[in-house]
Amino acid sequence: MPLSDWPNAVAHVDADCFFAACELARSPKLRDRPVCVMSSQDACIVAKTYDAKAAGIHTGMPVWEAKKLLPRAVYIPADFTYYGQVSDKLFAILARFTPEVEVCSIDEAFLGLNGIRGLWRKNFSEIADSIRTTVKNEAGITVSIGISLTKTLAKIASDIHKPDGSMLIPGDDIPAFLAGVKIKNIPGIGRNREALLHKFHIFTAADYSRADPALIQRLLGKSGMDLWHELRGRPIFPVQLANGPPKSMARTASFGQLSSQRDFIAAHLTHHTTRLVTELVRKHYLAQGLSVFLTLKSFASRAEETRFGDPSANIFDFSRAVRDAFARLYRPGELYRGCGVIATEIRPSEERSLDLFGKVDKDYRNERLMATVDTLNKKYGNHTVVMLAAQAVAKRKKGPRFRLPMFEVN
Ligand SMILES: [Mg+2]
Numbered sequence: 001m002p003l004s005d006w007p008n009a010v011a012h013v014d015a016d017c018f019f020a021a022c023e024l025a026r027s028p029k030l031r032d033r034p035v036c037v038m039s040s041q042d043a044c045i046v047a048k049t050y051d052a053k054a055a056g057i058h059t060g061m062p063v064w065e066a067k068k069l070l071p072r073a074v075y076i077p078a079d080f081t082y083y084g085q086v087s088d089k090l091f092a093i094l095a096r097f098t099p100e101v102e103v104c105s106i107d108e109a110f111l112g113l114n115g116i117r118g119l120w121r122k123n124f125s126e127i128a129d130s131i132r133t134t135v136k137n138e139a140g141i142t143v144s145i146g147i148s149l150t151k152t153l154a155k156i157a158s159d160i161h162k163p164d165g166s167m168l169i170p171g172d173d174i175p176a177f178l179a180g181v182k183i184k185n186i187p188g189i190g191r192n193r194e195a196l197l198h199k200f201h202i203f204t205a206a207d208y209s210r211a212d213p214a215l216i217q218r219l220l221g222k223s224g225m226d227l228w229h230e231l232r233g234r235p236i237f238p239v240q241l242a243n244g245p246p247k248s249m250a251r252t253a254s255f256g257q258l259s260s261q262r263d264f265i266a267a268h269l270t271h272h273t274t275r276l277v278t279e280l281v282r283k284h285y286l287a288q289g290l291s292v293f294l295t296l297k298s299f300a301s302r303a304e305e306t307r308f309g310d311p312s313a314n315i316f317d318f319s320r321a322v323r324d325a326f327a328r329l330y331r332p333g334e335l336y337r338g339c340g341v342i343a344t345e346i347r348p349s350e351e352r353s354l355d356l357f358g359k360v361d362k363d364y365r366n367e368r369l370m371a372t373v374d375t376l377n378k379k380y381g382n383h384t385v386v387m388l389a390a391q392a393v394a395k396r397k398k399g400p401r402f403r404l405p406m407f408e409v410n
Contacts, residue, residue, distance in 0.1 A: 005170035012154035015107035016163035019047035025140030034073040112239040128166035152230035181205035245346045251276040252340025281370040286311035287343035292325035297335040
């Protein structure tokens with residue numbers, strides 16, 4: 001299917017070594033030295049410059065180990081308030097180029113670029129250069145930019161000429177570009193999916209985009225098909241502007257091992273549910289639907305859908321629904337790889353009907369509760385406050401320093 005060069009245009013902008021770059025921006029005297037940023041208790045490395053990376057330092061490495069490897073580097077405690085300010089500046093600059101800015105993390109955004117060439121009387125390559133120069137001059141950091149027809153292609157492209165580079169992939173260039181991209185570098189293809197696709201001789205993004213859609217559907221379901229279309233230049237994921245909630249929000253993970261243990265899997269589900277509800281509350285969203293799924297050893301997954309009577313971001317509603325769904329999904333003796341929860345039919349919480357004051361009051365208290373949990377976890381580290389049933393997960397991932405029993409999910 002031949003594509004005209006730019007039927008749709010999306011950019012992915014990603015800051016290079018963001019935290020370390022912020023430190024360099026405010027202390028130019030550090031310029032010629034490797035810089036490592038340390039986590040809040042100075043325990044591990046959370047960011048590093050390219051020269052520190054070249055010396056073998058990676059994110060998550062204990063500080064003592066990094067110092068042994070590279071004693072001459074500068075080790076700086078993280079200052080997230082300051083990084084937030086630089087991030088605000090970055091997004092404000094991007095918003096000058098296009099009104100369509102989707103912020104995806106502290107240092108990454110997608111930009112909708114349709115109609116933007118006419119506005120600036122520049123081609124996309126010049127627009128990318130102009131964005132990089134403006135960010136460098138005004139925020140003191142560098143960004144890398146990928147521009148293509150879909151978000152998936154743009155995101156892959158932004159990684160190619162890092163740091164401080166841009167990569168354009170118009171429609172005609174897509175097949176040649178995909179031939180050089182390994183499937184593990186496609187966003188949304190994790191280790192499990194990579195292993196599965198390898199079995200079917202799909203090794204590159206080009207193999208993936210040329211695969212029989214029926215095979216992709218059978219192996220990876222709808223999300224796999226979404227990627228298949230996106231890689232072929234057909235946009236499935238729109239640039240999401242700040243004023244509309246996403247269609248769905250998911251929290252999922254593989255166990256990193258196979259398990260048939262009921263308590264182990266239930267703990268993971270509870271952990272995902274807590275994170276999902278926390279995120280809904282933080283963003284002032286309610287969900288009408290909930291999907292709970294288990295991934296089987298064969299990589300297939302089995303799901304149960306629930307619809308709440310009223311849209312909810314209430315941890316008790318979610319826990320009850322997850323518990324019931326799990327009871328229907330779980331079969332003793334069967335081996336599972338992972339699990340997850342997905343909130344669907346999301347809407348802003350202002351739309352909540354006010355006819356039942358008791359219910360509103362209950363929801364309000366729930367929101368306050370989840371917001372407090374969120375604040376404590378942000379302040380003292382994730383898993384400081386967890387639901388009882390999720391303790392098994394919290395214990396596995398670096399022990400929390402103290403734990404408050406909150407509510408039991410029976
Ligand atoms: Mg980055």
